[in-house]
Amino acid sequence: MDNSLDAVIETYAKVVGTSEIRAESDFFEIGGHSLLVMEVIALLRSEYGMTVPARQFLTDARAEAVAAACVTVESE
Amino acid sequence: MGISFWEDPYPVYKNFQKRSGVFWDDMLEVWVITGRDAVHTVLRSPEVSSDWLRLNAGESAARDFPALERMLRGWFMLMDPPGHTRLRRTVQSFFARTRVESLAGEFQDVVAAQLERIRPLDAVDLAEDFSAPVAGGVLARVLGVPVDVVSAAAAHMGTIAGFLALPHKKEFAAQAADAVGRLDGLYRALAPELSPDSALFPLVGDDPAAPDDSFLHTAHLLSFAGQETTAGLIATGLLHLLREPALYKEVSAGQAAPEAVVEELLRFDTPVPQVPRVALADLTVEGHTIRAGDRMLVLLAAANRDWRNSADADVLDFARNQRHVAFGVGVHYCLGAPTARGAARTAISEWTAAFPAARLAPETVRWAVGTGYRKLESAVVRLA
Numbered sequence: 001m002d003n004s005l006d007a008v009i010e011t012y013a014k015v016v017g018t019s020e021i022r023a024e025s026d027f028f029e030i031g032g033h034s035l036l037v038m039e040v041i042a043l044l045r046s047e048y049g050m051t052v053p054a055r056q057f058l059t060d061a062r063a064e065a066v067a068a069a070c071v072t073v074e075s076e
Numbered sequence: 077m078g079i080s081f082w083e084d085p086y087p088v089y090k091n092f093q094k095r096s097g098v099f100w101d102d103m104l105e106v107w108v109i110t111g112r113d114a115v116h117t118v119l120r121s122p123e124v125s126s127d128w129l130r131l132n133a134g135e136s137a138a139r140d141f142p143a144l145e146r147m148l149r150g151w152f153m154l155m156d157p158p159g160h161t162r163l164r165r166t167v168q169s170f171f172a173r174t175r176v177e178s179l180a181g182e183f184q185d186v187v188a189a190q191l192e193r194i195r196p197l198d199a200v201d202l203a204e205d206f207s208a209p210v211a212g213g214v215l216a217r218v219l220g221v222p223v224d225v226v227s228a229a230a231a232h233m234g235t236i237a238g239f240l241a242l243p244h245k246k247e248f249a250a251q252a253a254d255a256v257g258r259l260d261g262l263y264r265a266l267a268p269e270l271s272p273d274s275a276l277f278p279l280v281g282d283d284p285a286a287p288d289d290s291f292l293h294t295a296h297l298l299s300f301a302g303q304e305t306t307a308g309l310i311a312t313g314l315l316h317l318l319r320e321p322a323l324y325k326e327v328s329a330g331q332a333a334p335e336a337v338v339e340e341l342l343r344f345d346t347p348v349p350q351v352p353r354v355a356l357a358d359l360t361v362e363g364h365t366i367r368a369g370d371r372m373l374v375l376l377a378a379a380n381r382d383w384r385n386s387a388d389a390d391v392l393d394f395a396r397n398q399r400h401v402a403f404g405v406g407v408h409y410c411l412g413a414p415t416a417r418g419a420a421r422t423a424i425s426e427w428t429a430a431f432p433a434a435r436l437a438p439e440t441v442r443w444a445v446g447t448g449y450r451k452l453e454s455a456v457v458r459l460a
């Protein structure tokens with residue numbers, strides 16, 4: 001759980017271009033654009049081997065909520 | 077810390093366009109249209125709709141705010157023909173190129189008054205101190221309404237734009253609904269005093285004490301579509317010139333045609349990067365089948381750079397052929413294009429001529445975040 005939270009926070013930081021991100025930071029409120037959600041999902045998969053459904057960002061885009069919805073995928 | 081999407085969205089758009097002129101985005105559940113030909117195909121297709129209710133079928137939080145929903149359904153920008161055509165025609169002649177060009181002297185006066193006001197200052201904010209009041213003054217003149225009404229209306233546009241960018245968010249809908257209430261108040265108070273040669277006069281109806289809904293809706297639409305866009309073009313345009321001192325010097329010395337400068341700035345960084353659409357029937361675009369009911373996000377800003385056909389798309393160059401789609405394509409082509417062009421040509425030529433030694437303070441540049449349009453929030457410039 002904490003690993004996935006770190007991963008989400010790092011990914012938000014990379015995609016949004018800011019470093020001040022906490023567990024309760026909402027992707028859209030820190031400057032994420034909805035067009036960038038696909039990039040977050042792709043990075044979580046390629047860098048950390050995790051997947052999260054895109055719809056999660058519409059329900060709750062806080063880092064902790066996205067981290068909780070992440071599932072680790074088996075490496076091929 | 078990298079450069080955010082809001083400071084420079086073009087690298088993201090470029091990746092999209094390199095991937096495909098048309099692709100499906102899983103989160104937004106929309107087709108993203110990035111290619112120049114695909115943009116033309118979609119915007120010219122009779123199978124493609126701008127209708128607010130179709131665009132937001134079942135999704136928008138506006139359902140819980142009847143006044144907001146009614147207003148958006150009353151904007152002809154968010155209607156299809158024939159309703160669109162009928163309403164647009166009522167105001168069309170006021171925005172025609174010949175009428176707007178006949179107001180050139182008044183645009184000049186608006187710009188001169190703002191330059192006069194800031195001339196004694198050491199440093200000014202491009203957005204707040206110059207582009208916003210110029211846009212408000214020009215819009216007030218074209219609409220034939222007092223400038224303080226236009227400025228008061230402008231203050232609510234960010235809220236409505238925030239909601240349109242994320243229409244599923246209930247708190248945004250609540251704020252937008254509140255803004256609509258205030259705008260209604262402003263324009264209801266104006267109706268009885270409206271001059272007969274105002275663009276809005278034909279819409280008021282028989283009883284100015286109880287103006288028709290189409291008057292209120294169109295007044296909101298024109299404030300929404302006209303203010304931030306025009307202000308944005310002037311402010312971002314000057315910012316980009318200030319970032320390229322050689323170009324700034326050329327413009328300030330009057331060595332570049334104002335028409336070419338403004339068209340190139342529209343191509344390079346437009347205030348309206350995207351417009352929404354929804355398919356009424358199946359259509360094929362660049363080999364992809366877009367199904368009836370599918371939504372689309374048409375990225376005008378990506379099409380403007382056209383990286384796939386142009387090696388130097390990221391370079392500002394007044395001498396190029398500046399074909400762009402910044403004002404859209406087809407039946408919804410921007411009603412305000414002559415106004416925006418006139419305002420920006422005058423503002424940019426006169427500002428650069430007045431302040432040939434102006435210098436940007438780069439650390440003060442702030443872009444708005446979370447809007448569906450592109451907005452320079454502030455940028456401080458030293459005038460001498």
Ligand code: HEM
Pocket residue numbers: 126152153154164215218297298301302303305306309346347348351352376401402403404405407408409410411412413415416
């Ligand atoms: C640089 C400034 C401007 C830009 C970049 C711009 C851009 C656009 C674009 C892209 C559209 C097409 C929307 C769509 O297809 O869905 C549009 C439509 C429109 N614009 Fe502008 N605009 C600007 C200034 C203005 C001004 C000054 C006014 C009015 C005073 C205005 C009024 C409108 C209206 C009413 C529409 C809807 C037209 C229709 O649906 O038939 N715009 N604008």
